[in-house]
Amino acid sequence: MDLDVDDGTINRVDDGSHYKLDPSDTTPLTEFSVLPSSDVWCDGTSQATRICRFRNLCYRPESKVWFILKTASSTFVNVPEGRPTVELGTVDGHHHFFWSYEEASPYSESLRNVSVRYETVQHFIIRRLHPRNVMHNLHDDVLPMFHVLKQYVGGGREDLTMPFSLNDHRILIADEHPPTDSTRPFQYLSNLPIRFGRYLDQDSNIVCFRDAVVGNRAHTNWYQYGFSSPQGPLDKLPNGLMVREVSEWFVRRIGLPLTIDEDPAAALESWNEIKASRDIIVVLQRKLNRLIVNPHELETALKHELMGADGQPMPVVFVSNERHTFEEQIRYLRRAKLVVGMHGSILAMAMFCRRGTTLLELFPYGVPSENYTPYRTMANLENMGLIYRAWENNYPDRSIPHPEAVPLAGGITHLPQSEQETIKSTRWVPMHICCKNPYWLYRMYQDTHVTPMEIVALAREGIAEGAALPLISVRRDVVQAATVNPVLIEKITCLTGEQRRPGDLWAEWAVEPWLGSTVDHWNIHVENTDKQYTAKTDMPAMAITGFRPGEVVRFRIRGIVDAHPRPWGPFSSCTV
Template identity: 35%
Template sequence: MVAMWIMDMMLKVTWVMTTVGFAVLLSDYLRLQRQQCTETTGVQNTGKQAAERPPKLPDGDYVQHGSSVWCWGHNNTDRMCKFSNLCFSPQHQQFVFFHGEQTVTHGIHNRFHPALVDMTSIPDHNTQYFQYVDLPISALQDFKKVKIYQGTSLIFNRFNPDNLMHVFHDDLLPIYFTLRQITASDVDPFNLNSRLVIMEGWRPGEFVDLYQMLSTEDLVFKQELGNLGELVCFSNAYVGLSKATTWYQYGFKVPQGPKDNIAVTARDIRQFTDFVCTRLGIEETGVSESKYIVLFSRRLNRLIVNEVDLTIALASEFNMRVVTLSMESHTVPQQIAIIRKASMVVGMHGSFLTLAMFLPPGAVVVELFPYAVNPEHYVPYRTLANLPGMRLTYAAWRNIEPQNTITHPDNPWDLGGIAHLNPAEQDAILRSTEVPRHLCCRNPEWLFRIYQDTVVDIPSFLKTVRKAVTDAEANKQGNGGTSSSDDDYKKIYPGPPVDFSCQSVQSSDGLVGLQLSWQPPWNLPYLDAKDTKYEVWIQEQGEVSYMPWILPFTSHVFSEGIEAEHDYNVWVRCIVNDTVVGPFADAVQCST
């Protein structure tokens, strides 16, 4: 009996284990089936594990609903565009826009007049236009290998990546402010995760690291796209650069000079330079510690022949150390770190002087010009120094002695040579005493003169620098260490007056008037308001003219020009410190 009982128990245990094992196997089988089904159909679970492991789709499937575009601006010179699924064909060297059921096209009017967008911050340059080719979504099947760049991409052209002026003015500043515009969030005003896609086709160049500091993603160059597939698509792309931070035009349509309607201010420049210094690991500095002069030295052309004498003269005259910088001896980050603490920079006209944007407020910029080159005609660095709030003092020195210049007529044409010209043209250039105004970019007389070497006349040069230093000190003392132009870019405006009331009153002698009262703008306590006034406009309804008044108080009885049984419109606005004018409050209707 005992043996039979043991045998029965063993059979029951075996059955239970077999049943449990089968259940486990069945559970595993069903789980694997569900997983395979999910991966096959693309159905996603809502659980945490599913969110961490989304299904993988073929790259081409991301574009299957088509491309879309949203643009803002009136034409190519002031327009920027955001694209979804914008593609590029390396074979055809053109961007491609796929039209599908979900396609949106907004703001692309005048797309071909002459282009949709400028690829650079240089407006309306005919080598920098952006266009795309239209294809139906059915054409996507003809591209067998599709590479998708997820995330945000900024697509643009560098204008001249071998020249520091162009690098900073045309590219880096506009890229920085464009990225701030399109990537700012509640967490951070600047997102370094955006990808820079550089499409002009130039080699990366010696300043490529300056572009890389604007993104933690690897730079993407046009010439690399052919290795990625038959089609390269950008899931979220912006095309074009902001032009709001540029201050100079290079003379493509009219002779070069400051651009019209300059909007950039010192605040914009300082925000950018602070960002650059942070990214390059350059520490902050105080203005009071600026006790040396920087001399930009050119080693290949446009030389200061007596540079050693000039250095000694500067050091002796101003009792300061003179630091000589050149592209051969210092990297750009090293130059920026030194300039950031300098009290003065001196240099021959050239792109080095763009780095004056890193000078502390109160510093001096002295620009030298070769013989026959008029400083009034070439002013990119003077314009920079004079931007509102920069608080830099600018001075120009010009060689007016022909015996102090060394010309190079046998140079290649792009370095100032004139041997390729006929004898009459050469003779005219050699006899000329001033380069006439001209367009960019191959004027032979301009190139001949700008690539001269110069023996600087020390006495006249020091006279120019002394005056600049005196002007800089006067500016500091006269404005209490600030510049009047600071007010132009740091204005905080008062809001409209509030709690407006009016009522008809009559004096003892029968005169009718309007008693008006209001309260100051609610943000007035936050302003540095040393003086507050109010401007009042009173207009009889149906009339065009109005009576203006300026008052230092918030209540007054107006009787001049006021008649009984008439209706009037009244506006009031606040004026702070005589120059900061706020908006009018909504018009109020008053009756007598």
């Protein structure tokens, strides 16, 4: 995946000045003669999946060191030996996220009688990989953090389908970067203002957190960016319902105040207004590079060739990071029947589209769409409900490269002449790892004179497919059913009757049908013969012959669901 130049990473002054920061948001100093003892509880089986919760986690700005106060009363649960302890982000194995802490004695002279910013509000501490790239912020940070908050934060409001309280925790983004134009989504995770790494280093005073949750977990990640092997989908993909749960929750948050003192009137219209709006076509537009050179020609073709449900041409709206806020982008995307855009991080915003929307991704000349699939993978997640199409520019004369640009924006003049010629004559970008491959950058940052009618044909095909999808809402419709594991078989009854012959084992067992579980068939393991029998029946009962009359038969039972065996129940016995 490219580190997207145009989507707010380079060539643009972006200090986050629009972002709501309160200079008075600084906890007053408290004098401690002795700092309080620390406790640590960790959850997870590896560095990448581990999250740790701390009672009294501290940071010393002069040393830039995190530490705990270890005493004889400190509690340590599932804390690993060695370093690092956790990863502050979800890009697996990236050294940027490695994090650990030191142990200190609260009776050390340097820690006695000190002034401390003692934070009593719970803080969730993470780190960003690419602060100005909305794909990274949503995929790597915000979506996973939503599910971490569901686990660790209580409260919430059922009437607003709020899965956790927003009033009693804060997000601390503990990296060296300031807020950017891609920071806005983080604020949706708390009603208290977001804090950044610079808060920790504002002066020389120690900062301590009474309750800190450190780390993030890749519950929802679907893509790896190619740091050690060429980029592509993760081996284990999430269910799109996990992504939909977050994106539709964001839609509900629009129209509500985002911090405890923010005017809700400053937000956009409510869900009801958005839902009632007419279908539109959204073209995601770039301003600096990877441009669509003939946008008006594309607009004309889309408007004239694609009709809405009312038989009228659908309006075409150009949406960009430079002209539209995060909320405004969501507003338009919720109305979109079709979203068209050049490969780039803003396409991640398609997660906010309704089910049945077509995402049509455009690729510059020489860039094989099958090798760069973060948005294709997202759209095709099970239950995501988006329709995906890709258009590739196959015409070199409709491509405008920029060999004179800086290297990270596709420039190649810094390279030897022979290598420049090789790059120019290579038809397809070869497989590569992130992030500075000149073949990739040269092709990726070309501008393109698109062929509108080819795009229209793909769009028409996608819209027709999308029209056949059932348009459901995660928050309003019945949640999709899932396989329910059957109960452990513990209550077994030995049966008899006039037709049971001596030596025949008859038995039945309780399955608690009210739980709604289903079983394909049953396994019966008989200890006497060490054989397994199969009862292929919906009825929880069996009849097995061939035992000696009067023999005590010991056996146990388990259910088989989707070819997967469930745990065995305890042994029971019947006299046959």
